[in-house]
Amino acid sequence: MKLKNEYHLYSRRENMIPYQISVSELKRKLDADDPLYLIDCREPSEYEIARIEGAELIPMNSTREYLESIKEMAKDRTTVVYCHHGVRSMTVVNWLRHNGVENAQSMEGGIEAWSILVDPNVPRY
16 A cells, blocks of 8 residues: 555656746747746836746745735746745745646746846846
8 A cells, every 4th residue: 555655646747747847948938839928026126127028927935925915927838936036936836836826937047047148139247
């Protein structure tokens, strides 16, 4: 019986969406018009400097008050959260997953990696 339960837990982990998505994988999904919900969890001043078009600005400290609208927007699509380097977005993704947004992912390396590896027209700061 114990083996069956361990297998069940392992199987569940196998089907989980990874906590992070690379910038190249995100670019591929955007180019393929995959259904995505992009959240920029940086501050408004950072958003003004550099952003990915189509991303919604929800600063990290505002995530709690937007939870219900995030859940609604996240239905039937992957939710990708990004920040400057990937630390704040991982914190937000962990919190979102704990609060029912199981398809949330953090963009690995943040907008900095996006600018370097995908779109050099996005300013670095």
